[in-house]
Amino acid sequence: MPKANFQYIMAKTYQIGIIGFGGFGKFLHHHWSKLDQVHIAAVADPAAEKLQDLGATKSYTDWRQMLDDQEIDVMAIVTTPDTHHAIATACMEAGKHVLIEKPLDVALADARKIIEVRDRTQTVAGIDFIMRxxxxxxxxxxxxxxxxxxxxxxxxxxxxxxxxxxxxxxxxxxxxxxxxxxxxxxxxxxxxxxxxxxxxxxxxxxxxxxxxxxxxxxxxxxxxxxxxxxxxxxxxxxxxxxxxxxxxxxxxxxxxxxxxxxxxxxxxxxxxxxxxxxxxxxxxxxxxxxxxxxxxxxxxxxxxxxxxxxxxxxxxxxxxxxxxxxxxxxxxxxxxxxxxxxQDVYAQCVQASLLDVIKKIENPSHQLAAPLEAGLESLEIAVRATESARSAYADDRMV
Ligand SMILES: NC(=O)c1ccc[n+]([C@@H]2O[C@H](COP(=O)([O-])OP(=O)(O)OC[C@H]3O[C@@H](n4cnc5c(N)ncnc54)[C@H](O)[C@@H]3O)[C@@H](O)[C@H]2O)c1
Known part of the structure; x- marks a missing residue:
């Protein structure tokens, strides 16, 4: 698979923690593991059966145990959407950079808090909008x-x-x-x-x-x-x-x-x-x-x-x-x-998305291709449209 168009030399090997090891967490692990200078240090998921056969990768059933792991640079948050705010903010408070899966969260107030914590902690935070x-x-x-x-x-x-x-x-x-x-x-x-x-x-x-x-x-x-x-x-x-x-x-x-x-x-x-x-x-x-x-x-x-x-x-x-x-x-x-x-395009996009966060860690003046503000803007429209849709027609079966 061609990777040349976004490969660049990094200052060190970056250690990644993946929180949420379901379908997409595994997909990210598979394709990020192929990147030079990226190492998946640990994964966390409450479902212990998902954490088998991980070789040298550490595993935890409670993601909070990863926060003290000084080795980890970037946490990828790949859990269900309602959990993104609590996990992302705790990671950033612990000094970790984050790549958050879409949507930023399900609630606008929580999505805004994620941005506030990023600003206060001065961590790098991206949203995994792979289309970009x-x-x-x-x-x-x-x-x-x-x-x-x-x-x-x-x-x-x-x-x-x-x-x-x-x-x-x-x-x-x-x-x-x-x-x-x-x-x-x-x-x-x-x-x-x-x-x-x-x-x-x-x-x-x-x-x-x-x-x-x-x-x-x-x-x-x-x-x-x-x-x-x-x-x-x-x-x-x-x-x-x-x-x-x-x-x-x-x-x-x-x-x-x-x-x-x-x-x-x-x-x-x-x-x-x-x-x-x-x-x-x-x-x-x-x-x-x-x-x-x-x-x-x-x-x-x-x-x-x-x-x-x-x-x-x-x-x-x-x-x-x-x-x-x-x-x-x-x-x-x-x-x-x-x-x-x-498959190849999808893999290339998820790799480029992580590398973009790493570029920003290395060079603070780098503009993230998928900043959290983009996550908030699309969430605002999705929330407004969902509320409008739910109030437009009251289905008898729903009461
Ligand atoms: N960017 C993309 O192209 C893309 C594609 C698929 C899914 N996603 C996103 O990825 C996220 C996960 O989706 P999925 O399809 O992998 O779902 P999934 O159900 O397959 O996996 C979710 C995993 O998160 C775990 N989990 C739930 N709560 C947790 C917690 N508190 N701590 C740790 N782990 C927890 C579950 O046990 C499960 O293994 C969602 O936000 C989804 O929208 C993004």
């Missing part, structure tokens, strides 16, 4: 900053996930432990929007459905941002694994981009370009051009034959979109393709 480390999304971000696609007007996230491995008693369904689907899961995608195009939030609302008193299995959030960007996040945990699908559609003035997979490693692009933006795209990492057609030969089916020429004197090279005029001369289709498997 995905090279495909980083490339889109850079192209957006250069204005290649025009203004982003709409993001539509459609996410159908399986629930076959989430039995009714799983903490995922318990709002007190997970916060619900938007807080536990959608924060990744809400943060993706903030990463791509930060803007002030103007309005948030939501809708949800419960299949029974314990399982809120479909939920959606709508968000309006200053400047007109509107986003929708629809998440369903109610389908078989065969139909597990995540599609993220980005509608810009000059482009439609469609990302597939919740760890996107491929994106389809259709874009109106001029010479300059075409060249930027062609030189962009991971981009493969399929074809270009002049705008004169590109069908505009918004006006069927017989409608007459409604454009009148305006040149086909001037595109008016939402009150903005753009100069273009070709329609281009292509793909961004990381040419890696989902």
């Amino acid at each position: 480390f995905n090279p495909l999304l980083q490339t889109l971000h850079q192209l957006m900053q250069r204005g290649v696609f025009g203004k982003l007007r709409r993001v539509d996230v459609e996410n159908y996930a399986q629930d076959e491995e989430l039995p009714i008693g799983h903490w995922f369904w318990n709002p007190a432990q997970s916060g619900g689907i938007l807080i536990e899961h959608a924060v990744h995608f809400i943060d993706l929007v903030h990463f791509l195009q930060p803007a002030k939030v103007l309005a948030v609302n939501g809708l949800k459905h419960n299949r029974n008193a314990n399982q809120e299995d479909q939920i959606m959030a709508n968000v309006l941002y200053e400047g007109g960007l509107m986003t929708t996040h629809y998440h369903s945990f109610a389908r078989p694994g065969y139909f597990e699908v995540t599609q993220i559609k980005l509608a810009y003035d000059l482009a439609d981009i469609e990302l597939s997979g919740w760890i996107p490693f491929r994106a389809k692009v259709r874009a109106l370009v001029n010479q300059k933006t075409k060249q930027i795209l062609e030189n962009s990492p991971f981009f493969q051009l399929s074809e270009t057609v002049s705008v004169e030969n590109t069908a505009d089916e918004s006006r069927p034959a017989g409608w007459g020429d409604t454009r009148g004197h305006v040149s086909r090279h001037t595109i008016n979109s939402g009150g903005i005029a753009y100069e273009v001369n070709e329609m281009l289709t292509g793909v961004f393709d990381l040419q890696q498997s989902k």
Whole structure:
């Protein structure tokens, strides 16, 4: 697996403690163990059966025992969301740096306290928003900053996930432990929007459905941002694994981009370009051009034959979109393709996320790619949308 794009020489080998050794804690342990100059010193989980066959890695059934371990530099908090505040603040009070799993916590007040303790203890604290480390999304971000696609007007996230491995008693369904689907899961995608195009939030609302008193299995959030960007996040945990699908559609003035997979490693692009933006795209990492057609030969089916020429004197090279005029001369289709498997991209993202925290420890002026403030901003939207969804329709089965 290629690691070269984020490897750098560290001052020492960093010792990591992982608190919470369930599915994701094990995944992090597996992939962080492959990093040079990173050593998993200890793991903690109350379920003793999860702590077997760890070789030289120390293990504890109570994470508090790790706080006195002078060897550990960074604690990764990979427990259920409701526990993040208590564990993260205790770790930072003990002088440990932390990488906190999303969501920051389930409650906004607790999430804010985490930030207060970081500031007071002057520790380094990041949130594991892995999307921010995905090279495909980083490339889109850079192209957006250069204005290649025009203004982003709409993001539509459609996410159908399986629930076959989430039995009714799983903490995922318990709002007190997970916060619900938007807080536990959608924060990744809400943060993706903030990463791509930060803007002030103007309005948030939501809708949800419960299949029974314990399982809120479909939920959606709508968000309006200053400047007109509107986003929708629809998440369903109610389908078989065969139909597990995540599609993220980005509608810009000059482009439609469609990302597939919740760890996107491929994106389809259709874009109106001029010479300059075409060249930027062609030189962009991971981009493969399929074809270009002049705008004169590109069908505009918004006006069927017989409608007459409604454009009148305006040149086909001037595109008016939402009150903005753009100069273009070709329609281009292509793909961004990381040419890696989902597994490899996911592993690379979790490795880069830890290394970013280490970079900040080594160099205080380094800007964290995923600061806690990003965790708070996405949590605020998830909480507001969840409250709106729960008050929008009072299901009789819930009382
Ligand atoms: N960034 C990502 O891509 C990503 C992916 C999956 C999960 N997550 C996050 O990771 C966290 C854990 O999710 P998971 O899927 O591994 O869940 P899980 O249920 O598989 O594991 C959670 C583990 O935490 C342990 N735990 C609970 N309370 C604890 C405590 N007080 N002290 C120590 N351990 C405790 C449990 O025993 C369990 O082993 C959640 O916040 C989740 O949202 C992030």
